[in-house]
Amino acid sequence: MKSIAIDGPAGAGKSTLARRIAGELGYIYVDTGALYRTVALYLLRQHIDAADTDKVEAALPGIRVDIRFEEGLQQVYLNGENVSGQIRTPEVSMMASASSALPAVRRFLLEQQRELARTHDVVMDGRDIGTVVLPQANVKIFLTASAEERARRRYEELMEKGQEVTFQDVLRDMKQRDAQDESRAVAPLKPAEDAIRVDTTGDTLEQSVARMTGIIRQRLA
Numbered sequence: 001m002k003s004i005a006i007d008g009p010a011g012a013g014k015s016t017l018a019r020r021i022a023g024e025l026g027y028i029y030v031d032t033g034a035l036y037r038t039v040a041l042y043l044l045r046q047h048i049d050a051a052d053t054d055k056v057e058a059a060l061p062g063i064r065v066d067i068r069f070e071e072g073l074q075q076v077y078l079n080g081e082n083v084s085g086q087i088r089t090p091e092v093s094m095m096a097s098a099s100s101a102l103p104a105v106r107r108f109l110l111e112q113q114r115e116l117a118r119t120h121d122v123v124m125d126g127r128d129i130g131t132v133v134l135p136q137a138n139v140k141i142f143l144t145a146s147a148e149e150r151a152r153r154r155y156e157e158l159m160e161k162g163q164e165v166t167f168q169d170v171l172r173d174m175k176q177r178d179a180q181d182e183s184r185a186v187a188p189l190k191p192a193e194d195a196i197r198v199d200t201t202g203d204t205l206e207q208s209v210a211r212m213t214g215i216i217r218q219r220l221a
Contacts, residue, residue, distance in 0.1 A: 001117060001118060001119065001120060001121050001122070002027070002121045002122075002138045002220065003117045003121070003122050003123075003124065003134050003136075003137040003138055004018075004021070004022075004025075004027065004122070004123040004124070004137060004138065004139045004140075004141070004216055005124055005125075005129035005130035005133070005134050005137035005139070005140045005141070005192070005195075006018050006021075006123065006124070006125040006126075006129065006140075006141045006143055006212075007125070007126060007127055007128065007129050007130050007131070007140070007141070007142050007143070007189070007191065007192070007195065008125075008127075008141075008142055008143035008144050008189075009144060009150065009177075009178050009181065009189060010093065010097075010150065010154075010174055010177045010178065010181070011145075011150030011151060011153055011154045011174055012143045012144050012145050012150055012200070013143065013145070013150075013153065013200060013205075013208065014033075014125040014126075014143055015031050015033065015125060016205065017125075017143065017200075017205075017208055017209060017212060018031070018123045018124070018125040019031075019074075019123075020205075020209045021123050021209065021212055021213055021216065022122075022123040024209070024213050025121070025123065025213075025216070026121070027120070027121040027122055027123050028069065028116070028120040028121065028122050028123070029074060029122070029123050029124075030067070030074070030113065030116050030117075030122050030123070030124040030125075031074055031076075031125060032109070032113055032124055032125065032126035032129065032133070033096070033125070033126055033127075034067075034074065034076045034084070034087060035065055035067070035076070035109050035112070035113070036096045036099070036100040036105070036109065036126075037076075037087035037088070037092050037093070037096045038063075038065045038076050038078050038083055038087055039060075039063055039065065039096070039099060039100075039105055039108070039109070040087070040092050040095035040096035040098075040099050040100075041078060041083055041086060041087050041092050041095075042059070042062075042063050042078055042079075043056060043059065043095060043099055044091065044092065044095050046059060050095060050098035050099040050101075050102065051098075053102055053104070056099060056102055056104065056105065057102075057104040060104060060105070060108050062079075063078070063079065063108075064077075064078070064079050064080070065077070065078060065109070065112070066080075067112075067116070088157075088161075089163070090158075090165065090169075090170070090173055093173070093177065094173065094176075094177065097177045097180045097181060098180065100127070101180070101184035101185070101186055102186070103186050106132075106186060106187060110132075110133060113129075113133050113134075114133060114134070117133075117134055117137075124137075125143075127181055127187065127189045128187035128188075128189070130142070130191070130192035130194075130195050131187065131190065131191075131192045132187045135192070138219065138220060139196075139215070139216050139219045139220065140192045140194055140195040140196065141195060141196050141197075141198055141212060141215065141216075142191035142192070142195040142196070142197045142198070143198050143200065143212075144197065144198070144199050144200075145199060145200045145201040146201045147171065147174055147175055147178065148171065149200075149201045149202070150174055151167065151170045151171035151174045152167070154170050154174065155167045155170040155171075158170065196215055196219075198211060198212060198215070
């Protein structure tokens with residue numbers, strides 16, 4: 001099985017690009033961030049603070065996260081409920097950033113991610129795919145863009161969904177999440193030593209897809 005690891009900060013477009021690239025290559029797309037967001041949603045629903053590590057760890061056995069591919073799209077289920085449309089709010093994002101830093105949460109989801117790569121050709125995106133989850137991935141890309149560019153993209157996405165947010169709030173949350181992801185003790189956000197850095201600031205979606213697909217095909221040749 002071949003695997004493509006795409007890492008990078010929040011709002012870099014990892015999910016959108018990874019999904020398109022997987023389609024181009026005929027691989028399965030795995031949005032690992034959705035797994036962590038699903039755990040975060042459960043913790044929020046149970047009113048569990050990510051800082052209370054004992055409560056978080058005690059809650060994990062009660063969480064069942066399933067990935068299903070329906071009509072070619074990844075759907076994420078929490079204890080049998082499709083929560084794919086409920087895990088993209090700023091509140092869930094912040095909880096996911098905090099809870100995903102906990103060793104117990106990372107252990108809980110690590111083997112599930114690796115099993116997908118053992119049984120399928122995958123394009124997998126997240127924060128530590130190339131460094132921790134799939135260190136032997138065939139191609140590793142670290143995808144990034146300026147904080148302002150990433151915040152603009154996220155702001156437009158949230159506005160299209162009818163959520164009332166301001167650009168400044170989104171930018172502040174983006175910078176705060178960057179700081180959390182980069183400074184956490186367990187699997188901090190950083191490029192793998194052999195990752196190719198791709199900055200998409202100012203690029204259109206089609207330009208980014210073309211650049212990354214070209215890099216991947218060249219590396220797989």
